[in-house]
Amino acid sequence: NAGVTQTPKFQVLKTGQSMTLQCAQDMNHEYMSWYRQDPGMGLRLIHYSVGAGITDQGEVPNGYNVSRSTTEDFPLRLLSAAPSQTSVYFCASRDTGNEKLFFGSGTQLSVL
Amino acid sequence: AQSVSQHNHHVILSEAASLELGCNYSYGGTVNLFWYVQYPGQHLQLLLKYFSGDPLVKGIKGFEAEFIKSKFSFNLRKPSVQWSDTAEYFCAVNDRTNAGKSTFGDGTTLTVKP
Numbered sequence: 001n002a003g004v005t006q007t008p009k010f011q012v013l014k015t016g017q018s019m020t021l022q023c024a025q026d027m028n029h030e031y032m033s034w035y036r037q038d039p040g041m042g043l044r045l046i047h048y049s050v051g052a053g054i055t056d057q058g059e060v061p062n063g064y065n066v067s068r069s070t071t072e073d074f075p076l077r078l079l080s081a082a083p084s085q086t087s088v089y090f091c092a093s094r095d096t097g098n099e100k101l102f103f104g105s106g107t108q109l110s111v112l
Numbered sequence: 113a114q115s116v117s118q119h120n121h122h123v124i125l126s127e128a129a130s131l132e133l134g135c136n137y138s139y140g141g142t143v144n145l146f147w148y149v150q151y152p153g154q155h156l157q158l159l160l161k162y163f164s165g166d167p168l169v170k171g172i173k174g175f176e177a178e179f180i181k182s183k184f185s186f187n188l189r190k191p192s193v194q195w196s197d198t199a200e201y202f203c204a205v206n207d208r209t210n211a212g213k214s215t216f217g218d219g220t221t222l223t224v225k226p
């Protein structure tokens with residue numbers, strides 16, 4: 001009963017490096033999303049997807065790319081990391097009944 | 113675009129005090145409303161939700177929230193807080209006409225003193 005699995009849990013990058021945050025869910029949820037959590041700013045939506053092959057931008061999409069080739073996976077790519085991307089990132093999924101979001105355990109990212 | 117506003121950024125209470133956290137949203141369409149809680153070191157989990165019907169909804173751990181449509185508000189309440197309620201609380205709105213996109217408020221940090 002894994003739910004939403006995020007990897008890695010911690011990551012340190014240098015400015016300009018690229019990386020991919022992985023997110024997988026085993027609940028057959030159509031909706032998946034990525035948020036970043038910063039102190040005093042709550043959770044801000046980066047990108048979301050309502051199904052395989054469909055993605056859309058959230059509030060703060062700049063500097064991030066996503067793809068949704070399968071229902072299970074929704075990776076988040078940082079093409080050229082910047083210090084402003086230092087944050088905690090959460091992946092979340094939800095079924096089509098507009099029910100609650102299921103969150104992963106988060107990735108703490110530091111960009112030096 | 114929809115937005116969610118939480119009135120208090122940090123609330124400090126003593127045990128047994130009553131709690132009310134404000135949440136207002138700005139969106140004219142059909143929405144579902146949620147409160148999530150994040151305990152220290154953990155990820156978010158659902159506290160309660162409102163879809164339709166009775167505007168007073170009850171959640172886990174003695175929490176409740178009231179939806180007031182005319183005020184676009186969904187305030188969270190608890191009659192008597194405990195030290196274990198220390199956490200960060202987030203109000204969230206799902207836009208039912210826009211793929212159910214979820215928008216969160218900035219969060220309210222609640223500290224309960226024993």
